[in-house]
Amino acid sequence: MQEDFTLPTHEYKLPEYEDQDKKLGPEQLEIVKTQLDDFETISALSLVSNLRNGLNSGNTRLPLGTLIHGTTIENLDSIAKHGVMSGEFFGKPEDGETHYCADFYKVREDSTIASYTEFISSPEESSSLKMQSAESKKLPSEKRGGDYISIIIDSEIPEVQGLIEADPYKPDTDALFEGIVNPESLPAEKGSKKAERLSSILVGMPANTIAGIIVGNNIAVDLERIELIKNSFNNGVAIYDIQGNPIFLPENTESN
Numbered sequence: 001m002q003e004d005f006t007l008p009t010h011e012y013k014l015p016e017y018e019d020q021d022k023k024l025g026p027e028q029l030e031i032v033k034t035q036l037d038d039f040e041t042i043s044a045l046s047l048v049s050n051l052r053n054g055l056n057s058g059n060t061r062l063p064l065g066t067l068i069h070g071t072t073i074e075n076l077d078s079i080a081k082h083g084v085m086s087g088e089f090f091g092k093p094e095d096g097e098t099h100y101c102a103d104f105y106k107v108r109e110d111s112t113i114a115s116y117t118e119f120i121s122s123p124e125e126s127s128s129l130k131m132q133s134a135e136s137k138k139l140p141s142e143k144r145g146g147d148y149i150s151i152i153i154d155s156e157i158p159e160v161q162g163l164i165e166a167d168p169y170k171p172d173t174d175a176l177f178e179g180i181v182n183p184e185s186l187p188a189e190k191g192s193k194k195a196e197r198l199s200s201i202l203v204g205m206p207a208n209t210i211a212g213i214i215v216g217n218n219i220a221v222d223l224e225r226i227e228l229i230k231n232s233f234n235n236g237v238a239i240y241d242i243q244g245n246p247i248f249l250p251e252n253t254e255s256n
Helices: 026-043 050-056 073-082 113-121 158-165 223-232
Strands: 067-071 083-085 101-106 124-126 129-131 149-153 198-202 204-206 210-215 238-241 246-248
Touching: 026 083, 026 158, 026 198, 026 204, 050 210, 050 238, 067 073, 073 083, 073 149, 073 223, 083 101, 101 204, 158 198, 158 204, 198 204, 210 223, 223 238, 223 246
Parallel strands: 210 238
Antiparallel strands: 067 101, 067 149, 083 204, 101 198, 124 129, 149 210, 238 246
């Protein structure tokens, strides 16, 4: 069935899984196609992002529910062009639990870049043990991730609310994701405190929802890599270090 599935553009190609459990049936393919069609429609819109405007002007506030995706510089050109998408739409097999979804962390309360970095850098208590936060394994933080990059996504844009609802961590989505994502395999149980900080959106979020970028400490002092990031986004996205200091502001290039 997957071989007969028509994707919106020739750039997308689903992986050829041998494992039947990872293959999509006709109903699941239709759900994915509908979400991908909506994704493409929104990608073509000129979206107003208050979060992007704020970050571009030096305001480091991250509202409750802001989405953060961790990546490395090698993936930025694709993200700048398409957005944050599941690699499965580019033919890359995934071994994770959230098939055909792009994974994000959610800001748990109104924060600044600096306070969010402090939160994810602090150890979490699990019974009698202190463990590093889940976020610090993928995002730049005080303790690690000097070569990591955080992509900040504006989750408050009205036009993207439909996309965001297709999230297996949200209540009442088990039927939607049946045959796509097994809720029992999610890294955190639905409704748990940990799950409140996680999001997996079917297909992903388009490039025009990207509001800003946070870079790890190694990248922050590497002018060559900063230039690569600026060029990937055509100098249109603000870049900050993990303490919230602006490295590049599109509306004030003198700050770079």
